[in-house]
Each structure stands twice: as C-alpha cells, then as structure tokens.
Amino acid sequence: MKVRVHVSLKSGVLDPQGRAIHHSLEGLGFSGVNDVRAGRLIELDVAETVTDEALDDMCRKLLANMVIENYRIEKVAA
Amino acid sequence: MAFRSAVITFPGSNCDRDMADALEKVSGTAPHRVWHGDHDLPENLDFIALPGGFSYGDYLRCGAIASRSPVMQAVISAAERGVPVLGVCNGFQVLTESGLLPGALLRNSGIRFVCRNVKLRVENAQSLFTAGYEAGQEISIPVAHHDGNYYADAHTLDRIEGEGRVAFRYVDDINGSARAIAGVLNAAGNVLGMMPHPERAIENAHGGTDGRALFESAIKGLVGA
Numbered sequence: 001m002k003v004r005v006h007v008s009l010k011s012g013v014l015d016p017q018g019r020a021i022h023h024s025l026e027g028l029g030f031s032g033v034n035d036v037r038a039g040r041l042i043e044l045d046v047a048e049t050v051t052d053e054a055l056d057d058m059c060r061k062l063l064a065n066m067v068i069e070n071y072r073i074e075k076v077a078a
Numbered sequence: 079m080a081f082r083s084a085v086i087t088f089p090g091s092n093c094d095r096d097m098a099d100a101l102e103k104v105s106g107t108a109p110h111r112v113w114h115g116d117h118d119l120p121e122n123l124d125f126i127a128l129p130g131g132f133s134y135g136d137y138l139r140c141g142a143i144a145s146r147s148p149v150m151q152a153v154i155s156a157a158e159r160g161v162p163v164l165g166v167c168n169g170f171q172v173l174t175e176s177g178l179l180p181g182a183l184l185r186n187s188g189i190r191f192v193c194r195n196v197k198l199r200v201e202n203a204q205s206l207f208t209a210g211y212e213a214g215q216e217i218s219i220p221v222a223h224h225d226g227n228y229y230a231d232a233h234t235l236d237r238i239e240g241e242g243r244v245a246f247r248y249v250d251d252i253n254g255s256a257r258a259i260a261g262v263l264n265a266a267g268n269v270l271g272m273m274p275h276p277e278r279a280i281e282n283a284h285g286g287t288d289g290r291a292l293f294e295s296a297i298k299g300l301v302g303a
Contacts, residue, residue: 013229014254016185062146065139065175067182068229
C-alpha cells in the first residue's frame with residue numbers, strides 16, 4: 001500500500017524557507033503570489049496489515065514534530 | 079571525587095571533541111565517549127553532554143533522527159532521574175525533539191547560517207549550569223547555526239518565562255528566536271539546551287573564556303570541587 005504523508009508547518013509558525021521561495025518567485029517576475037509555505041512529502045510503501053492507527057503513530061512519533069507541524073495521511077490507490 | 083561525565087557522539091556530530099576537551103580541561107577528568115548506537119550509559123554519571131554538529135545530516139528535521147537513536151532512551155531516563163544534561167546547538171535540537179525541553183528550533187529567520195560571537199544576557203543565575211554567573215550579566219559566546227530560531231507557542235513561552243526557565247537571552251536578535259531565547263532549562267532544572275557554544279569559549283586561545291563558568295559551576299555543584 002502506498003501512503004503519502006504531507007507535513008506542513010502550523011499556521012502562525014514563521015516559514016523563512018517559504019518566504020525565500022516567495023521572494024525568488026517575485027524576482028522571476030511572477031506576480032499575484034500572496035504567500036508561500038514550504039512543507040515536506042514523505043512517501044511510504046507499507047504492508048496491507050499496517051493499520052491507520054500505526055500510520056498515525058508513525059506521524060506523531062517521528063514524521064512530524066507536533067510542536068510546529070501538522071500532518072495529513074493520504075492513501076494512494078495502487 | 080572524580081567527575082564522571084559522558085559526551086554522546088551521533089553520526090555527524092562535529093563538536094564532540096571540543097565538548098570532551100572542555101569537560102576535561104575544566105574538571106581534570108576525561109569524559110566517557112558514548113556512541114549513538116549504545117543502549118547503555120556508563121554507570122553513576124554526574125553529567126551528560128549532547129554536542130553540536132549535524133547529526134544524521136539534519137535529515138527529516140535537525141536532531142529528529144538522533145533523538146530516536148538507542149542511546150537517547152538511556153539519556154532520557156537518566157535526565158528523568160535528575161542527571162544533569164547539557165545540549166549545545168544540535169544537542170539543543172536533539173533535546174527539544176526528544177521532548178526533554180519544550181519548543182522547537184526552526185530555520186533562522188534571516189535564512190543565513192550565523193557564525194560569530196554573540197552577546198548573551200544571563201537571565202537565571204541560580205541553576206546548576208549558570209550559578210557561576212550573575213543575573214543580568216552579559217557574556218560573549220560563539221554561535222554557529224542555521225536552525226536556531228527558538229519557537230514555542232505563547233502559552234508555553236509564558237510558562238517557561240514565569241518559571242525562570244530562560245537561562246540565556248540574545249542581547250541582539252540574530253536568528254528570530256521567540257523572546258530572544260538562547261537557552262532553556264527543563265522544569266527540574268537539570269537539563270539545559272542552548273544554541274551558543276560555551277565549550278568554544280573556555281581558554282584564551284579561543285578568544286574568550288566566558289563559557290568556562292558554565293562548566294565550572296556545573297562541576298562545582300556536582301562534586302563540590
């Protein structure tokens with residue numbers, strides 16, 4: 001089973017990387033970009049026996065830092 | 079009584095020798111060197127140091143993988159028993175990732191890696207680590223980091239400030255840290271994490287000795303030397 005974990009900074013947490021990307025986009029002449037937030041995509045290939053609960057646990061224990069980040073688990077159709 | 083300390087080395091640590099050297103020069107006894115894959119620490123330790131560097135290449139998040147390595151389970155239980163733990167730079171990131179200290183360290187607000195001497199103000203001069211300073215004293219200590227922007231939610235910041243757990247603040251903003259926090263203590267006062275490197279300021283050849291009092295006060299407080 002393919003699983004995508006999307007990790008993003010919580011709103012309100014400053015994202016200097018997103019800000020630098022935003023600045024660079026403006027430098028390239030793209031207008032109308034209001035904000036940029038950079039996150040992380042982690043793709044897992046897990047056995048069918050891995051439960052939703054276990055996936056959640058993986059996110060909380062390692063893949064995301066709950067102090068600063070949110071995560072979203074997406075199961076990808078094979 | 080000899081001072082029994084340990085310096086933990088993770089793959090990618092690069093300040094472990096400086097830390098070991100500082101502990102040996104100040105205490106007179108060389109620390110144990112412990113590898114990240116070890117499951118046990120030497121017995122009866124007086125002090126554990128987590129050094130700076132780029133453990134596991136800063137993969138995932140700074141300090142994230144190191145904080146889940148086998149030796150950290152032993153460090154966490156030692157800290158919970160009251161053994162003093164000092165985390166510097168990447169060591170501070172490992173301490174926040176492990177949950178021993180509140181908050182997190184984000185990318186510097188100015189994006190750039192900052193590497194220079196900075197002025198710190200000693201906020202709490204009563205802790206084991208800071209008793210050798212005066213409250214309000216300004217000291218000069220080197221920093222060298224890319225991810226030293228301390229973050230915690232407002233409620234947590236209020237709590238740690240109210241409990242006197244801010245050990246050091248930056249005199250000038252260098253990385254965007256919330257409330258200029260440079261070093262934080264845990265609730266029991268036996269764990270200190272800080273981005274600046276006191277181990278790089280212990281002898282004249284370093285260009286300054288303001289870090290020495292941190293090690294001296296910890297060692298004095300522990301073995302009564």
